[in-house]
Amino acid sequence: MLSFVSVVTALALVPMVPGPPGDQLDGKLYAAAERLERVIEDYNEVRDDLRATRREQADLAVRMRPLEQALAARQARIGMMAATEYRNSGAGPVLAVITAESASALADRLLILDLLAAQQREAITALTAARARFDATRRTLDALAAQQTAQEQHLTGQRRQIEKDISDLERLREQTGYRPARGVRGFVPSFSAGRAGAAVRFAYAQLGKRYRFGAEGPDAYDCSGLTSAAWGRAGVALPHNARRQWHSVTRVSRSELRPGDLIFYYSSIHHVAMYVGGGKMIHAPQHGEPVRIDNVNYQPVHGYGRPS
Structure with missing residues (x-):
């Protein structure tokens, strides 16, 4: 340390x-x-x-x-x-x-x-x-x-x-005085009907909320807390843990990605985000940084999954 x-x-x-x-x-x-x-x-x-x-x-x-x-x-x-x-x-x-x-x-x-x-x-x-x-x-x-x-x-x-x-x-x-620019600004996802659309709409509404250890809303989130809360709003229960979310979703390929699908990062699967279309995703990044939109290739991708 x-x-x-x-x-x-x-x-x-x-x-x-x-x-x-x-x-x-x-x-x-x-x-x-x-x-x-x-x-x-x-x-x-x-x-x-x-x-x-x-x-x-x-x-x-x-x-x-x-x-x-x-x-x-x-x-x-x-x-x-x-x-x-x-x-x-x-x-x-x-x-x-x-x-x-x-x-x-x-x-x-x-x-x-x-x-x-x-x-x-x-x-x-x-x-x-x-x-x-x-x-x-x-x-x-x-x-x-x-x-x-x-x-x-x-x-x-x-x-x-x-x-x-x-x-x-x-x-x-x-x-x-150094403050690097973070995230993608001005991107608005298209909100489809159905549960996936409801999950994306919920995640988008959380933009700007702070990251907090172990949080799952309503004022702060960690990465798996955000995705579990978003899909929970859509009626699909997900565990509050990235690895367990990975084991509870249906695997999809990069070419099959649809808004609402989850993106899992690193071989240890310790980060998860929600795909929102256009090569973009919403996530709770890390300590000190708010919920925001980033490119899918934010970090090394482990795989993709679709809650159901």
């Missing part, structure tokens, strides 16, 4: 031949922002996994509640049977033999009690086994949630450090 002092020192040592200091700063900013976006997409993935795990934990707790109640009821029933038998037979089985009307009546009575007790024991055994399975699942989910929480915290720490590096670089860029 770059500190403010190390950035200043590094820039002082860079020869001036390759380009002006502003270009050097811009390159460093871009590299830091790309690292940040990788971390953000990893964070989004872990966050979604953790949410799913917590939903499973909640569902398991709901399903365990009637099981615990049934087990307690069965155990109470056996206790009541034992108490009733003791009261009815006085001093217990010996007195029951003495007071029985006949040997066959006693045998019938004991047989019924044995059958009832056996049924209760079988039920308790089955319920106890089910509870053991639930407990094992709960322990697995608890361990998974702890692991995912630790990953989330680790990625949050990485994000904060990279954001600090970017802030240091942006301060240097402000001091140089």
Whole structure:
């Protein structure tokens, strides 16, 4: 990670031949922002996994509640049977033999009690086994949630450090007065009918809104947050993660691109944008830069996909 002092020192040592200091700063900013976006997409993935795990934990707790109640009821029933038998037979089985009307009546009575007790024991055994399975699942989910929480915290720490590096670089860029032009200005996509048109219309309405880590609207977005919100408005659910969006869409070729299709960047798939026609796309670029229109070849393209 770059500190403010190390950035200043590094820039002082860079020869001036390759380009002006502003270009050097811009390159460093871009590299830091790309690292940040990788971390953000990893964070989004872990966050979604953790949410799913917590939903499973909640569902398991709901399903365990009637099981615990049934087990307690069965155990109470056996206790009541034992108490009733003791009261009815006085001093217990010996007195029951003495007071029985006949040997066959006693045998019938004991047989019924044995059958009832056996049924209760079988039920308790089955319920106890089910509870053991639930407990094992709960322990697995608890361990998974702890692991995912630790990953989330680790990625949050990485994000904060990279954001600090970017802030240091942006301060240097402000001091140089260098502000490169970004994006394509004046392009208005054609809005078709149907869900794809609704998604493009929504994305276009977000132009100028700021980029924010993990955001999915309405005032700020990250890259996958923008595409999931746009297609969500059109009635198609997409995960808030570029890699998972890639695995949930139908692959199309460059020549088959239609407005509303998604464009995925880098081999690690840590950036996603929406194609809007004319070789252009809308995306939430990176930290410090608003939602804007850029050319499709903004960065190395991994592939194209169509939500459905």
